[in-house]
Amino acid sequence: MKVLLNAFDSASHAGPFPNLAIMKLAAFHKAKGDEVALIGKGLKRQTIMPDPDRVYVSCVFDWNGSQAKGLRLMSSAPEFYIGGSGIDLVNKLPPEVEAAAPDYDIYDGRGVPGWRYAIGFSSRGCNRKCGFCVVPQKEGRIQPATSLDMLTAGFDKVLLLDNNIMQDPEIETKLRWLADWGGQVNFNQGIDARVIERKPHLAPLLVETKFRTRSFKSKIVTLAYDYPHYHNIIERAVKILDDAGFDLRRQVQFYVITNYDTTFEQDLFRVNHLKSLGTAPYVMIYDKRNAPLNVRRLQRYTNRPALFWQMDWKDYSRRPLEKGEFLAEIQIGDF
Numbered sequence: 004m005k006v007l008l009n010a011f012d013s014a015s016h017a018g019p020f021p022n023l024a025i026m027k028l029a030a031f032h033k034a035k036g037d038e039v040a041l042i043g044k045g046l047k048r049q050t051i052m053p054d055p056d057r058v059y060v061s062c063v064f065d066w067n068g069s070q071a072k073g074l075r076l077m078s079s080a081p082e083f084y085i086g087g088s089g090i091d092l093v094n095k096l097p098p099e100v101e102a103a104a105p106d107y108d109i110y111d112g113r114g115v116p117g118w119r120y121a122i123g124f125s126s127r128g129c130n131r132k133c134g135f136c137v138v139p140q141k142e143g144r145i146q147p148a149t150s151l152d153m154l155t156a157g158f159d160k161v162l163l164l165d166n167n168i169m170q171d172p173e174i175e176t177k178l179r180w181l182a183d184w185g186g187q188v189n190f191n192q193g194i195d196a197r198v199i200e201r202k203p204h205l206a207p208l209l210v211e212t213k214f215r216t217r218s219f220k221s222k223i224v225t226l227a228y229d230y231p232h233y234h235n236i237i238e239r240a241v242k243i244l245d246d247a248g249f250d251l252r253r254q255v256q257f258y259v260i261t262n263y264d265t266t267f268e269q270d271l272f273r274v275n276h277l278k279s280l281g282t283a284p285y286v287m288i289y290d291k292r293n294a295p296l297n298v299r300r301l302q303r304y305t306n307r308p309a310l311f312w313q314m315d316w317k318d319y320s321r322r323p324l325e326k327g328e329f330l331a332e333i334q335i336g337d338f
């Protein structure tokens with residue numbers, strides 16, 4: 004059987020990233036002797052497969068869902084499956100596919116930054132209920148998944164997809180294990196600042212791990228500052244990280260979600276608050292296509308560290324629109 008795998012939206016400004024479900028499907032079908040090909044946005048090398056018998060499309064982000072669903076109309080394959088969080092929160096891989104060890108070979112030579120590394124979940128789920136996040140509905144409460152020694156076997160780098168690893172009842176043991184293991188680790192979904200604030204003893208363990216960004220190029224750990232009313236918690240968490248030995252400006256960043264249910268003033272407050280604490284914000288935009296210009300400008304200003312640390316928002320906001328900002332504005336029809 005000829006099987007075409009389409010990692011539809013596994014790419015961002017930082018380059019393509021591997022899709023775990025696609026790697027499991029590849030392993031499952033290769034074990035059955037099927038011929039497998041991979042295509043996907045941003046991949047350096049696409050594999051041509053004329054007339055596949057079966058197509059799988061994985062779509063991670065809901066804003067790409069309708070475009071991904073359109074592929075069904077264009078496909079002549081007798082069997083066509085589409086899934087992922089961008090499509091719905093119910094469909095899961097069949098248990099026999101979920102149990103397969105990922106086929107890492109399929110991403111070799113595809114231009115994934117930092118490749119090769121182990122990838123997987125040591126836990127799934129989250130006990131919080133942030134309105135902008137699909138995890139509570141999709142994954143439920145925190146529960147154990149694959150052990151760290153199984154996940155990392157044969158690798159010296161691991162990208163952990165855990166939805167909220169800091170809530171794991173075994174977090175202390177896991178951080179100790181990662182520090183002793185000595186390999187590089189990317190906490191892909193970030194570190195929960197509220198847990199750091201409640202359990203300060205975890206910060207010295209965290210700083211002992213070889214934490215890295217997703218490309219494994221930079222030594223940065225990411226937390227989140229979702230709402231302005233967390234300001235006291237964030238201040239205490241930053242102090243705890245500082246005391247534990249983190250270089251706040253170079254090794255710590257905070258996601259600041261915007262355009263969800265905060266005002267622009269509240270977004271700006273969080274950005275400036277983090278700056279005053281000596282640590283770096285990283286602005287994320289919910290539903291970016293429909294975000295107002297000032298929010299998109301705040302992102303352009305904040306996420307460029309050289310500019311951010313050199314200039315205040317007040318001065319940046321008075322500058323003329325940059326080329327990208329002007330074009331974006333035309334695209335959404337504001338002019």
Ligand code: SF4
Nearest residue numbers: 129131132133136138
């Ligand atoms: S803490 Fe993180 S994983 Fe949990 S619901 Fe909020 S955003 Fe989602």
